[in-house]
Amino acid sequence: MSRREVLAAGMAAAGAASAAEALAQQAEGQPLLGDPALPEVPGQRMRWAIVGLGTFAVGQVIPGFADARHSRMTAFVSGNPEKARDLGARYGVSRFYDYENFDDIAQDDEIDCVYIVLPVGLHAEYTIRALEAGKHVLCEKPMCNTVEEAEAMVAAAEAANRQLGVAYRVHFEPNNLDAQRRIAAGELGTMRFISADHGFSADPNWPPHKWRLEKLLAGGGSMFDIGIYGMNTSLMMLPGDRVVSVSGTYSTPAGDDRFTEVEGAIEYRLRMASGISIQGSSSYCYSPYVSRQRYFGSTGSIEMRPATTYYDNSIELEAGGAPRTFRAGNPISQFSAQLDGFSQAARTNTPHRTPGAMGLRDMRLIEALYASADQGGAVVEVDIPV
Amino acid sequence: MSRREVLAAGMAAAGAASAAEALAQQAEGQPLLGDPALPEVPGQRMRWAIVGLGTFAVGQVIPGFADARHSRMTAFVSGNPEKARDLGARYGVSRFYDYENFDDIAQDDEIDCVYIVLPVGLHAEYTIRALEAGKHVLCEKPMCNTVEEAEAMVAAAEAANRQLGVAYRVHFEPNNLDAQRRIAAGELGTMRFISADHGFSADPNWPPHKWRLEKLLAGGGSMFDIGIYGMNTSLMMLPGDRVVSVSGTYSTPAGDDRFTEVEGAIEYRLRMASGISIQGSSSYCYSPYVSRQRYFGSTGSIEMRPATTYYDNSIELEAGGAPRTFRAGNPISQFSAQLDGFSQAARTNTPHRTPGAMGLRDMRLIEALYASADQGGAVVEVDIPV
């Protein structure tokens, strides 16, 4: 049987061509124009410069642009020109800066947004320089080393009339957004208590961990790096509340020589104006990786375990019946969604979902927490709105 | 076909009788004598009086004797003679006392052990009277209303040369024993932190909950009743350690009129001499029921969720690979095992696994915790060995 005969058998009397046309009409007929789920035409997207090409930038931030719909990369800033050019070739980025000529980005019209992915100790300087260059800035968490730096960063954004965001990606993670929505909708009744435990085992011989153990570069210890997820995510679920006091204690293991400059472990309690508490722990001494949030309400509870990882978060809801587990379909989207969220904030010059002010708030809370722990857990009163 | 023919077909040439004999030899041949898994001959078991025939006694304690191997009931003490006699007929118990003639048990040779299942406010009095009557006493948790009562109970046991136990059934629950064994064996490396959340929603209209809201009868609030599971179970995993300070805060909902006498909710932190902390919450305002323990170590972690319920506890272990869930086969045994454990302690007049001293320790810890919470969370230093 010839190919023509086979096809004739397959497509029967109908000529293949006209059947295909009919099918095209049928299967391809849905409207597309303006579909918000589709990527924007590249030439219209916001243009980003990435500052710092370390492990996190190469492994998470840059790949996150692949699925972004309103954001594209146009420039790399790096002290390693060979690496920058290699990555540029792979990702279609052709504009390069280093830490010497960084301020020249002010003259570069192909950059709208700057993403600071440097070690924490450099966040303040480069954020402020980028804002002064007239760019919108998304700065990695934690925001910076001190409350004073954070205040200066916020002031710089205001002076420049540009948006400053802190990259709290959890606010764009679909499972956490689902928890936030359920809590706001009253699925747990009244919130009664939040528990948050986060940590991992810091490896002083691995470069991405090594600088986290140096105070000048990291700003602080486990609370700065990993505990901040617990605190920030917990507060994400309590809009409109205020922190009225803080207490904490260190549990850094005695004699562990990783922790000569920053704390290895800390426990904390935040008291809220609404009368409830958040209790958590943060550690560079847990293994395997810990990332757990629990929300206990008057009529239901949510457990997230893990809660704040890159891909594998989920919600377990107990409320009126057997527990149910929810897992958002496509878990990669938090990185891309964060980029697009900031692009839209920058485009409209309106505040990002996790603005500089939120980063400043967290710096104040951690500062109070360290003050308490330095006094062995004494209650430190504050008045910090969520 | 006649029945004989059928059987002949089934059993073939071999005569059924001799086959049965052969089978009896084969299938029934394992030795039994002295098998510790089998129940002891009733006449040799320790004999118990149950004091108080409320919901918990009828629903859990008394049925627990069905599967006990070294314990049997011989007497009921109750203010409701009709109920006592009805239960007696059903369970083969024929000796009855009331709260007036209770001290007459001293003359009753058919009672070795007394189980106090009264409201907390009566524990001290009836425990001491039973000890003075020469009986060994297992007292329900929490032990009593105050540290002073606990001290008097321990002193009475010593004076009478009888065993006093507090019914911390979790120490006989197979999943918690498995966790204890794994932790002691170093499966988590060095313990770094413990988190413990426990609670339920107290219903003031349900008699078994109603008395728990009255200070005179309950001794305290949620911490006395449900939070104590978290604290006691956490300490069960830290043998040889000491509590060096305690802090706590109340989260009793403002305006909730269930809580005019006792606290509705409390958070706590215990600092240990080993340098680690236990953080927990206890609430009469959670729903659904919360019973969660987590143990975070340097190389592994255990999550128990639920941790301390009657039937459904399990362990999830994360250490060196994917998480694994373990669930003890026959979960009913904690009630029966506790009875048998105390029977053996009484028989040999050696300390029970959860002795009066442990109950006294917990009363001291809760007293310190309340003192801290009364001061808004101030650190209260103690020196209390586990």
Add this chain to the structure above:
Amino acid sequence: MSRREVLAAGMAAAGAASAAEALAQQAEGQPLLGDPALPEVPGQRMRWAIVGLGTFAVGQVIPGFADARHSRMTAFVSGNPEKARDLGARYGVSRFYDYENFDDIAQDDEIDCVYIVLPVGLHAEYTIRALEAGKHVLCEKPMCNTVEEAEAMVAAAEAANRQLGVAYRVHFEPNNLDAQRRIAAGELGTMRFISADHGFSADPNWPPHKWRLEKLLAGGGSMFDIGIYGMNTSLMMLPGDRVVSVSGTYSTPAGDDRFTEVEGAIEYRLRMASGISIQGSSSYCYSPYVSRQRYFGSTGSIEMRPATTYYDNSIELEAGGAPRTFRAGNPISQFSAQLDGFSQAARTNTPHRTPGAMGLRDMRLIEALYASADQGGAVVEVDIPV
């Protein structure tokens, strides 16, 4: 402070005695008489003889009486008199028979029910002898070796006007009853398909497994012993349907010398008059233990994994939202509930929930299945109501 002072402090103004009385009234006040959850007075319960004291009898059947409410043991029948007397002393059983004088039970008024726990090849003979002795008989599963034996057993029960039950304990297991109830209530919509896989690894050197590999004693292979759970439990969910055809294939591993007399593994498909199929597998070559049932419906599905074990079954329901897991509170009850169920059937001389006729049905199905497998999987038509 004296003991009196301590107590006075604890109980305040109220005299302890009157407080205790008040409490007794409050905490002990619920009515009891006639509460169906409480055990019946022993003298009124149905009285059982246990025939065969092998591993399963000693490990599961006899302990099951501890929590039974309408059943008690009065006699043991065994070829091992020493073992019988030892167990008798422990469990309060004082009447003993052996396989020689077994028929004398006809003259024993202290026996109402007889539980046959012998190897399968002896079921028919001892069941019929017990029925002829005027006793009601609960016979372990599988019912017997052949359809002819099963027919003779059913006929003997009819002739004696006594109840005959087959010990399909799953019909008394709370999680399976929950599945049955949900399916009947339409929670899955219309049933579409059932999948059932069951098996374990038979150990020819362990006595309780050894006789299962001998055709004369076991009747058949894995399908008789473990696959029958899958088939019987699946049919439990399809009341009113009929089996219209059966097909099966053997997967006994070539050269596995455990399986010279009985099949090691078999797969089966049952076609129902309603148009749906049940597909399952049964194996003596799986490890670890497999016990899985799945029910797929037009609007929901249930997965039970494990489905038919002694203690640890659960239901996972997917219907209209995220999956939910249900686990019955006290999982030990299937053994006790089965005893009490049969006691009630015997007392009222009405059919047991899993009567002899159900055992006969299953023998017919397995016979047809073996006939199909002997022909390499050819469809064997039957007409057997559920």
Add this chain to the structure above:
Amino acid sequence: MSRREVLAAGMAAAGAASAAEALAQQAEGQPLLGDPALPEVPGQRMRWAIVGLGTFAVGQVIPGFADARHSRMTAFVSGNPEKARDLGARYGVSRFYDYENFDDIAQDDEIDCVYIVLPVGLHAEYTIRALEAGKHVLCEKPMCNTVEEAEAMVAAAEAANRQLGVAYRVHFEPNNLDAQRRIAAGELGTMRFISADHGFSADPNWPPHKWRLEKLLAGGGSMFDIGIYGMNTSLMMLPGDRVVSVSGTYSTPAGDDRFTEVEGAIEYRLRMASGISIQGSSSYCYSPYVSRQRYFGSTGSIEMRPATTYYDNSIELEAGGAPRTFRAGNPISQFSAQLDGFSQAARTNTPHRTPGAMGLRDMRLIEALYASADQGGAVVEVDIPV
């Protein structure tokens, strides 16, 4: 405090610039060149034409290119030019064809590979035309309508000396690859049995489902569309084995007017030369979505639930201890990995992991299965290597 002062405080004595340089060296220092995890330079990647812009193409295939490293799109073939141009603008695709001028791709040097994403009834024609145009072709599953079509497609690839692949994405899904690796490594011992259930509820009013119910366009019913996942994935775990017989039965609900042309539901059994069976079900009448694979071995078992979905698959392994759940980190990769896998096959002109021959094999198996079901489940002997 001025910005300079703030920064000076933050960075202490070290000048910020030199610290940044040091950090760049430290954090950006890892080598990159040749890292296989990074995307290839776009100009060197294989270039793809997508044929058919329906729901699956727009929702899964096209977005899959975002994370591909060796593949990029250069052309769209569609009967809807407006849609094609809109998508082209968004994704940087500027070459367009329709079903009339499709054969002109032969002259287009910017196309290396063609992905056929049309309804099944058009697969054969467009695959053969693309091969005749000198392009490598990845064809969506199922391969085509009939064995004869499949044979013609394979012959056309051979004649053209081009690669033909069938888009069995599961062979690139990390969790299934993990299962395949574990099984090959003997983690389950010897394979004993495979169970596979797959299905969903077909909605005749939803365009992407509608054509699946028409025989001319879909080729067959649920087995063609969804059951094929179960059969193909099961065989993926049995390399080197042969199918020796097939049997199946239809369970299409009587009177369901969705199924006038194709079967709604079918059950199947494949017997393998190794002596084991695969049993499965396939249905357009299950809800919610069912995708379950289980592998039972002599020393272990794997359950995948779901097994073959886009994002949420996982493995539960039971072997030597408590069950363990494994979930691949970044679950989006199966679409991208498949594209890159075929790009490499095309670049080197060596067979794809799931070649046309595999699609032909599956067409033969389904044809035999339908033949069996047409005869009520009779065994149909075949001899088809995996």
